Amino acid sequence: DQQVKQNSPSLSVQEGRISILNCDYTNSMFDYFLWYKKYPAEGPTFLISISSIKDKNEDGRFTVFLNKSAKHLSLHIVPSQPGDSAVYFCAARRVYGGSQGNLIFGKGTKLSVKP
Amino acid sequence: SQTIHQWPATLVQPVGSPLSLECTVEGTSNPNLYWYRQAAGRGLQLLFYSVGIGQISSEVPQNLSASRPQDRQFILSSKKLLLSDSGFYLCAWSVLRSEAFFGQGTRLTVV
Numbered sequence: 001d002q003q004v005k006q007n008s009p010s011l012s013v014q015e016g017r018i019s020i021l022n023c024d025y026t027n028s029m030f031d032y033f034l035w036y037k038k039y040p041a042e043g044p045t046f047l048i049s050i051s052s053i054k055d056k057n058e059d060g061r062f063t064v065f066l067n068k069s070a071k072h073l074s075l076h077i078v079p080s081q082p083g084d085s086a087v088y089f090c091a092a093r094r095v096y097g098g099s100q101g102n103l104i105f106g107k108g109t110k111l112s113v114k115p
Numbered sequence: 116s117q118t119i120h121q122w123p124a125t126l127v128q129p130v131g132s133p134l135s136l137e138c139t140v141e142g143t144s145n146p147n148l149y150w151y152r153q154a155a156g157r158g159l160q161l162l163f164y165s166v167g168i169g170q171i172s173s174e175v176p177q178n179l180s181a182s183r184p185q186d187r188q189f190i191l192s193s194k195k196l197l198l199s200d201s202g203f204y205l206c207a208w209s210v211l212r213s214e215a216f217f218g219q220g221t222r223l224t225v226v
Contacts, residue, residue, distance in 0.1 A: 006158075034214050043121075043205050043217030044159070089159060091215075102149070102174075103207075103215050107158030 003027045004092050006106035014114055019077040021109050023090030030092040035064060035075045038087045080113045117142035121206045121218030128225055134193040136221050138206030146208040148189040149215065150181055153203040165189060201225045
């Protein structure tokens with residue numbers, strides 16, 4: 001049973017345009033959400049996060065939106081750059097309530113930004 | 116600053132051979148430690164996590180085991196590798212309520 005779902009395995013966008021990566025989750029106990037970026041043969045690197053008490057978090061070109069009622073979050077990258085081409089993983093954890101807060105990952109979306 | 120070291124970077128092992136992957140963390144105390152595996156088309160699967168020395172929890176039944184002999188050392192092992200153990204193995208650490216930080220990974224190919 002997949003608790004974190006990234007239904008689009010790949011996405012291709014033109015340089016300068018907006019990239020929107022989507023993620024859905026099923027566990028209503030998740031209260032912290034993260035996006036990671038991964039290049040081939042490297043470990044994922046943390047990109048941006050959002051707490052469930054917020055609906056938006058922005059960091060430069062990256063913005064994460066959270067819709068708790070829909071159990072949906074998205075990562076917006078604008079403007080997209082060729083260096084953004086990578087696999088993006090959505091992750092969720094339960095921070096409060098006695099859990100050790102393991103991260104549960106989606107399967108990832110491969111973003112290709114074309115010049 | 117905190118750093119995480121994972122080795123080796125690549126490994127080719129025959130079926131039935133043992134495995135030992137090591138991960139160490141510097142610059143933090145009592146971290147949560149994790150082993151993940153990335154298999155083709157399956158995202159990042161949590162294999163083991165540890166909240167302290169000698170405390171190991173397994174997320175999925177498998178041919179692998181983990182140990183934490185020291186606070187900042189996490190070891191992934193197998194007595195006899197299977198072909199299905201091939202994949203990209205990632206060690207990570209976090210403190211509670213923070214993001215996790217990953218090592219560079221080990222590409223294991225079982226032949």
